[in-house]
Amino acid sequence: MADRYLRFTGTAPGRLLTRRLGLPQPAALTRWSPERPALDGGLRHLTAGRSALDLAPVLARTGIAPAGPDRSAAVVLDASGVRDVEGLAEVHAALHPAIRSVTPSGRVLVLGAPLDPADHHQAAAQQALEGFTRSLGKEIGRGRTVNLVRLTDASAAESTLRFLLSPKSAYVSGQVIEVGTPQEPGAPQAAPDVGRPLTGRTALVTGAARGIGEAVAETLARDGARVVVLDVPGAEQDARRVADRLGGTALLLDITAADAGARIAEALPDGLDLLVHNAGITRDRRLVNMPAERWISVLEVNLASVLRTTDALLKAGTLKRGGGVVATASIAGIAGNAGQTNYGASKAGIVGLVRSLAPRALAEHGVTVNAVAPGFIETRMTAAVPLFIREAGRRMNSLAQGGLPVDVAETTAWLAHPGSGAVNGQVVRVCGQSLLGA
Helix, strand or coil, X not given: CCCHHHHHHCCHHHHHHHHHHCCCCCCCCCCCECCECCCCCCEEEEEEECCCCCCHHHHHCCCCCECCCCCEEEEEEEEEECCCHHHHHHHHHHHCCCHHHEEEEEEEEEEECCCCCCCHHHHHHHXXXXXXXXXXXXXXXXXCEEEEEXXXXXXXXXXXXXXXXXXXXXXXXXXXXXXXXXXCCCCCCXXXXXCCCCCCCEEEEECCCCHHHHHHHHHHHHCCCEEEEEECHHHHHHHHHHHHHHCCEEEECCCCCCCHHHHHHHHCCCCEEEEEECCCXXXXXXXXXXXXXXXXXXXXXXXXXXXXXXXXXXXXXXXEEEEEEEEECCCHHHHCCCCCHHHHHHHHHHHHHHHHHHHHHHHHHCCEEEEEEECCECCHHHHCCCHHHHHXXXXXXXXXCCECHHHHHHHHHHHHCHHHCCCCCXXXXXXXXXXXXX
16 A cells, blocks of 8 residues: 555655654655665765774675765764773764765664673673664664674675665664674675575575565565465465466465475475575454464464474475575564564564574574564555554654565565575564664
């Protein structure tokens, strides 16, 4: 459904009226397209503290030219060397004069270091960057985003920096992402093709016949993956339509079946590089009015099936080393939502799965495990939400608008990138920095 308010605020009368009434003024976001693959403008590289990162060569490979002092499409502040409160003054000194130069739909990216458990001054200063980043994201406006990446090796974070400094991350803001060291199993690999980094890889997307799942399948195929479109037999027509359009294959089965994992393994004798758990349902009702079948059905589809199939495919060796699992959580599982105790429980369960399984899956199988957590995304499901609730969902984030299925898809494609092997155990919200929850 079209966001008429967003269109109205893009007109001169709309800007005037909303400004006078103090209403949200969302800016149309710049998203990736073949005609606009990069941000419009240059990049400024700033430093606070004494950094040990070899950042310049990595930033040069993002394809964004250095910016002048007046206008910047992106500002990268390397604050990984900040170790005390005095160093935080350098953060202010660096960014205070630079913020006004960031163009609409621009990017501010702060680089930090992991918290040092042996140095509480360093830990305090680095944790302060998180509160700083989230707060700046909520005030910067004009479609601009602000994120924090904790890292120790710039080369291990190249795919992450490319993503966050591109139009592909339009609806990702206020996030804290940790990038591990390249010595870990499943460490970053050189992509064979910058434009099609998933060439030669097989990706299975559950619930891919429509909506967000279809967008994920389409984006992975764009990046070169052979896509397996999995959905229930009742969605056969849509599943085959998507698979045929993308040059992939359709796999029709009930993901909640006890033998779903075995059937997937049988259908993919050559193995699987990426498993995307997108299938999900809602059965909303307040707990006092919720019968057991509504509770059980949501937990079974959204959580139990994810646990079973992931375990089965890891045990069978179907998921190849260097591959990954991307599960779909939700901000409802992080902040909660009235009428969704079943859904919120299932999506919080996904967060627990990721945090527990990620280190073991990497160590034992060479497979990363991450999650995306969508906020208000414009789909047929949200179009059916009552008007005032729908408008609240759209406006209650730092970008003051709903996201699109492609925003979730682009985030999934980044996590699937061969160079993202050092990104593990992360739950990345695709919510425009929702004002609810962390």
